[in-house]
Amino acid sequence: MFPHFCRALLVAVALPGASVSALAASVTIKAGDGAGNALDSVVVSLVPVSRATLPAARPAQIEQRNKTFLPAISVVQTGTPIEFPNNDTVRHHVYSFSAARVFELKLYAGKPEKPVVFDKPGVVVLGCNIHDRMVAYVVVVDTPWSAISQNDGVARITDVPTGDYLLQMWHPRRLGMPDIPPRPLRIAGDQTETVKVELRL
16 A cells, blocks of 8 residues: 655645636645655645634544454544444454544444544554554544545545645654645645655655
8 A cells, every 4th residue: 555665755736727716726636756656645734824714524434344444544624523433243442542632442343422533633543452453544634625645646625715725744654753844835726836745764
């Protein structure tokens, strides 16, 4: 899932003029490794510079199936409640010791009674106390405008209001390393921005 040759991350942000309204834009982000290879699993977020009122966080879900967390990487807005249904044939013990959200769902089957609310921005690493190979990541950000690049390196963020943002990026193989510095980005119409970030793995 994660490339072994990656040395640089190239992100091209394109806002096609034909599809951009006066109030919102559709942002296409293409992530690559600097050698022409697409880079998947890059979490990209557009955090507004102004402290305008943001839409309410929407509930999310991370299930357990075949002794695996699905999805393996999630990006959610701060304040998002996440349910952890166990759709497996065995019980799981889900937990996190990450500073952004410490919690524990002791050995259970089915769906826990209450979701876990992720109320602090940061990266949360999930594990299972019974199955050590089960790992997942939740990236919590102060914005509803986020996406994750797919196998073709493309991530799309829709309905982004025009204005000034900080483009934030994260990749799971950077865990424990300094954050990639955010880059200012103004969304105002037909434009293309290319950002190059060293991704030392």
